[in-house]
Amino acid sequence: MNATTRLIHDYSGLVTWLGECTGLAFPADRLADATDRIGRVMARTGDQDISEFLARIKRGGPALDDLISELTIGESYFFRDPDQFDFIRREVIPEIHRLKGPLHTFRALSAGCASGEEAYSLSILFEQEGLADRSHVTGVDICRAALVKARKAEYASWALRDSDADFRSRYFHQQGDRWVLADSLRKRVSFEFMNLALDVCPSFATGVWGMDIILCRNVLIYFDRATVKDVVRKLVDSLSEGGWLFTGASDPMPVQTSPLEVVQTPVGLAYRRGVGPRLFVTPGHCLSDAASLDVGISVEPTLSVFDQSNVREPRPVDEAPPPGVDRPSDLSDFEEDPLESLLRVFSAGDWARAAELAVTHSSHPRAWAIRARALANQGDLSGAEATAVEGARYYPFFPELHVLRSVLLIALNRREEADRAIRRALYLDRKLAIAHLLHGSLLVWLGKVTAARHAFKNALHLCSARPPDEIVELSDGEPAGRLAEVAAAQIDLLDKMKEVSP
Numbered sequence: 001m002n003a004t005t006r007l008i009h010d011y012s013g014l015v016t017w018l019g020e021c022t023g024l025a026f027p028a029d030r031l032a033d034a035t036d037r038i039g040r041v042m043a044r045t046g047d048q049d050i051s052e053f054l055a056r057i058k059r060g061g062p063a064l065d066d067l068i069s070e071l072t073i074g075e076s077y078f079f080r081d082p083d084q085f086d087f088i089r090r091e092v093i094p095e096i097h098r099l100k101g102p103l104h105t106f107r108a109l110s111a112g113c114a115s116g117e118e119a120y121s122l123s124i125l126f127e128q129e130g131l132a133d134r135s136h137v138t139g140v141d142i143c144r145a146a147l148v149k150a151r152k153a154e155y156a157s158w159a160l161r162d163s164d165a166d167f168r169s170r171y172f173h174q175q176g177d178r179w180v181l182a183d184s185l186r187k188r189v190s191f192e193f194m195n196l197a198l199d200v201c202p203s204f205a206t207g208v209w210g211m212d213i214i215l216c217r218n219v220l221i222y223f224d225r226a227t228v229k230d231v232v233r234k235l236v237d238s239l240s241e242g243g244w245l246f247t248g249a250s251d252p253m254p255v256q257t258s259p260l261e262v263v264q265t266p267v268g269l270a271y272r273r274g275v276g277p278r279l280f281v282t283p284g285h286c287l288s289d290a291a292s293l294d295v296g297i298s299v300e301p302t303l304s305v306f307d308q309s310n311v312r313e314p315r316p317v318d319e320a321p322p323p324g325v326d327r328p329s330d331l332s333d334f335e336e337d338p339l340e341s342l343l344r345v346f347s348a349g350d351w352a353r354a355a356e357l358a359v360t361h362s363s364h365p366r367a368w369a370i371r372a373r374a375l376a377n378q379g380d381l382s383g384a385e386a387t388a389v390e391g392a393r394y395y396p397f398f399p400e401l402h403v404l405r406s407v408l409l410i411a412l413n414r415r416e417e418a419d420r421a422i423r424r425a426l427y428l429d430r431k432l433a434i435a436h437l438l439h440g441s442l443l444v445w446l447g448k449v450t451a452a453r454h455a456f457k458n459a460l461h462l463c464s465a466r467p468p469d470e471i472v473e474l475s476d477g478e479p480a481g482r483l484a485e486v487a488a489a490q491i492d493l494l495d496k497m498k499e500v501s502p
Contacts, residue, residue: 108136369391434457
């Protein structure tokens with residue numbers, strides 16, 4: 001048995017499990033390096049036996065985070081690959097302005113954000129371009145330790161090695177040997193725990209939907225071909241029409257696995273999603289089939305309509321309802337059949353026609369939700385939010401409209417109002433696990449850590465009480481077991497943040 005064969009034999013169970021739960025691939029030419037790195041983590045945990053170490057990381061926690069960090073290159077710095085950022089500044093932002101209007105709110109994603117330098121670089125770029133109040137950046141990563149650092153937004157000088165003194169003084173202040181990002185910039189970026197290989201997206205629970213710009217640089221290199229194809233499909237589906245995807249120079253070409261337009265730029269290849277009708281999953285029962293605003297998933301549309309059985313009576317509560325919320329009434333008077341044509345138009349991606357047709361079905365709350373999503377898919381976030389407001393005024397007992405409005409308000413950086421909207425949805429149905437998750441993330445952004453932890457615990461309790469493979473309402477098709485893991489990870493993130501706080 002040669003050395004490589006022995007390594008495969010000894011570490012096969014660990015490597016297989018890592019591939020299944022993270023998507024990380026270990027081809028033969030990387031296996032020796034990977035086993036060296038695994039050995040370093042085992043030395044730090046004190047485990048002598050590989051089976052003992054595998055049992056440890058299956059429990060999650062610091063050992064798994066340490067292993068993921070060791071096996072991937074999480075090191076980054078501000079405005080890494082500056083020519084790519086300059087291209088976004090010179091070409092991408094003006095093009096999106098021409099396509100969606102000067103008042104458009106820009107949405108950007110840093111996929112595999114590590115400790116946040118890339119995501120914050122995007123936020124700084126938007127501020128430099130006068131878009132501070134009309135932009136939002138989301139960072140996602142599988143490593144909780146990295147996310148804790150990202151949310152803290154404190155960096156060593158090495159992370160700012162390509163910046164000058166003026167840049168540092170403008171966007172940071174110094175505390176000892178650390179550089180702390182300005183609070184105004186930190187608050188414009190949200191960080192979410194997300195496994196690109198396993199989790200569903202687009203997803204409004206993590207804020208990954210309708211993105212104008214996605215940076216997924218030096219991430220795809222860690223996946224096998226099948227996982228690359230799946231991850232790219234998710235990212236493409238999370239792009240808005242005319243949105244741009246940027247990858248790293250060493251990453252496999254997304255065009256091989258998805259219908260993207262390849263753009264030859266002075267800084268290498270970039271990928272742009274075309275503008276025009278495309279197939280979208282029809283919004284199903286309480287958004288369980290297509291919870292995002294720009295779902296773009298390349299599958300046959302399911303022409304389902306609102307299922308009245310999914311609307312639960314709210315649990316009795318002692319306190320008075322939030323302002324503007326009445327007690328729910330019966331939905332049995334609503335006719336479903338007239339919605340079929342609206343759903344068909346929406347499924348075909350004809351947003352303008354769907355928004356127009358929805359007006360003729362205003363006697364059903366589902367039509368208001370479809371109109372709001374159709375407007376949002378066209379880039380009219382303010383119009384979409386106004387539609388959700390109007391719909392909720394007529395149907396204040398319909399939780400979907402309040403959840404939808406909260407998502408839109410977050411996108412518009414109106415978070416206090418988003419908090420009130422999601423509270424209304426939870427008043428109407430306290431069993432909406434996805435609403436608790438969304439509320440938890442929102443509370444983190446608002447700095448209400450104790451309340452956020454409580455919200456995530458509610459989500460964990462609700463999801464853990466259901467069969468692991470049962471699809472959760474408003475979840476983009478995520479099963480209860482996976483959402484329970486996400487909620488537990490969010491709680492762990494908050495606990496880690498508390499540990500590192502002064």
